Amino acid sequence: MDKKQYEEQLIANIITSLEKHGAKGLLSSVIMTGSFGRKEPTYEHRDDGKLVLKSDVEIALVYPSFTKKADVDSLIESVSSEFKEELNLMGITEKRVRNAYNFNFSLKVPEYKTIFTYDLFNGSYTVWGTDFIGSISVPLESCDIYEAKRLVANRIGELVYNEKNAEKDQKEYLRKQWKGKLVLAMVSGWLICEKQYVSSYHGQYDAIHKKEKAVKEIFGKEFINEYEKVFMFLREDGQTYEVADNKLRGYVKAINTYFRDFGIGMPRVNSLSRNLKYFMKYVKNGMGYGLVGFENNILQGLIDEYCESSDGLEKTADTWHKVIY
Secondary structure (H helix, E strand, O other): OOHHHHHHHHHHHHHHHHHHOOHHHHOOEEEEOHHHHOOOOOEEEOOOOOEEEOOOEEEEEEEOOOOOHHHHHHHHHHHHOOOOOOEEEEEEEHHHHHHOOOOOOOOOOOOOEOHHHHHHHHOOEEEEEOOOHHHOOOOHHHEOOHHHHHHHHHHHHHHHHHHHHOOOOOHHHHHHHHHHHHHHHHHHHHHHHOOOOOOOHHHHHHHHHOOHHHHHHHHOOOHHHHHHHHHHHHHOOOOOOOOOHHHHHHHHHHHHHHHHHHOOOOOOOOOHHHHHHHHHHHHHOOOOOOOOOHHHHHHHHHHHHHHHOOOOHHHHHHHHHHHOO
16 A cells, blocks of 8 residues: 555544544534645655654544534544554634634634644645635734744754653654754744745745755755755655754754844734643743743743753753643
């Protein structure tokens, strides 16, 4: 079975499982998001010649107002347990999709969008139910520029936290995978700031090759070559590749300087409910990053401490995972 057949069969099996567990009475729509939504998931080449899926399968389950969130959560648990693949099923309210809200239970249309909201409407597709996303436009100009910084910081958090907590037999591959994802996130972040971002990684690949001179001015002459190797590994089923730690820290320093010079300040997309959720978790985890702007302090801390190879990086990544992730 080739990749296309495998992916089609996997999606069909997920839909069958959703329907078996009551989707028709609970959901309005099922949307493929993430790498599957972009139709570019990551596979690993095995010595026996087989390709093994390494991406999680991100799917938005859109539910109407009469459906209880607890019932959607139960559906997610039941379906996820039936697959060996890592399913990331997330419940999204129909009101959120119809109004292009950034979060569930928002009260008004936000002035600025998250990159997830942009990608939901520009890099995803509906596989079941009502196609809400096909009739709504979310332009790149509406995205909060802070999302560029958030992307990079989140990838650092994932790299550090996952490497620390991964199973021993998976640690080496995950380290290479998440280091590669950090390289891709820096490209995505730069493209967001330059108003050249597109959801597809293949589209981003084309975009930065049209801007090679500017990219080299930011990251240095070797970056494009490193990026191409990472891209082949993660997006073209190529051989695994690991960026050297000293080079990766140098690239993060470069994008950190770029973000600072660009004038990225505080996030402008957070809703009251999101701020409250973060704050409650922050209180439970020691409040060690200040009271005002603690979210930005944690994210900036990840970037700064990674650049410095600081001893406190694992602690900050752990706090990030408990409060923000």
